Structure formats: C-alpha cells, structure tokens
Amino acid sequence: QVQLQESGPGLVRPSQTLSLTCTVSGASTSSDRHYWSWIRQPAGKELEWIGRVYTSGSTNYNPSLESRVIISVDTSKNQFSLKLRSVTAADTAVYYCARGSIIITTKWNYYFDSWGQGTQVTVSS
C-alpha cells in the first residue's frame, strides 16, 4: 500500500521560504512510471496544483507559482521536497503531496492516485 507523509514547519514568517518534505513508503521515487506532485488548498478554496518532479529530477510547475517554487527529489531517501520562497498570507493552506500516474487516451492525462493526508502551513508574523 502506497503511503505519503508530509512534514515541515506549520508556521512560516512572511517573506521567508516554506519548506516541506514528503516521505514515500510502499512505492519508489525511482519509478519511471510516476511523477511526484505538490498540491495545496487554502481554507474555503479549491485545490491548486503547485508542480511535480520526475525521478530524473525534471520538473513542471504551475505558471502562477513558477517564479517562487522549487520541487526536488531525493531517491536515496525516497523523498521529494517543496520550497516556496517569499511567502505571504495568501500561501496559507493545507499542503498535500501526491503520486501521479498517466493514462493515455486521446491525450496524455495525469491523475493523482495516492495522496498524503496534508499538513497545515500558516504564514504569519
């Protein structure tokens, strides 16, 4: 059974860098069949995809956050990480890590087949 667990500070000061780690068990971040994503949800708002990393280290980011985000993978620890710099109160949210899989129909489609339970991050002084 695939399990993902987010970890990191629950409180970040404005203008600082938010750093989270996702530890994966029951699956390998070395897999060439999956991507590893970060997703967040501010209170009362919809889910927002932040970005993803492949086992090779290649990344794709949501253009709305791309200038502030770095996602990386450490296959030796079976973990992947999120860094979001210059945070403001608008970055306060529950942050989820998730495993992504692909289904090819008329297009290449990507969905999230396993998720962590999420971690609350609050940006406040």
Next chain:
Amino acid sequence: QSVLTQPPSVSGAPGQRVTISCTGISSNIGAGYDVHWYQHLPGTAPKLLIYGNTNRPSGVPDRFFGSKSGTSASLAITGLQADDEADYYCQSYDNSLTAYVFGTGTKVTVL
C-alpha cells in the same frame, strides 16, 4: 478562480442516486483532456475514485460511475450510503493555463 465548475452541494436519501456535474471549457475538458474524480473527507488523504473519465481503481465500488461529454463530466453515486458523505472534486488539465486544474468541489450530504 477555478476553471472547472461544480455545484456546491448535492444531497440524497440512503439508497438514492445523486449526480455531480463538472463543467469546463474548450481549453480543458472540451480540448479532449480526461476528467478524474476524488473523494475527500477533511483531515484525511483525498482518495481517487475515477480516472480517465470512466475507470475505477481497484477497491472502488461500482456504485461510483463517471462519464464525460463535450465540455462537461459527471460523477454518479448510486445506492447512496452514509459513508459517502464527503467532498468530491473533479480534475483535468488546462492547456491555456498549462496546469492541472481542480473543480470547485461538491459536498455530498446523505439525508
């Protein structure tokens, strides 16, 4: 603001059928990208219910049925049960935003 619109809430009695719509536009569902559905109880990990418009992962009961037509998709839940009470989200890709996008979410209440 989400590009995938869902009704805020739907409700039904135990055993009844409810349907949740997910309305997109020409740059996402209308462009041919598949729709996927998730069930979420706050405080827990979201759970994949449907992928590729109609496919159920192993372990998801066949009471959950997905469909897609044009710029919209739907999730139907038949034989509604108390533990179906949760938030449900659709997800697709938008080639104008170049990002994976989620719906606004629907809360299902079992009366």
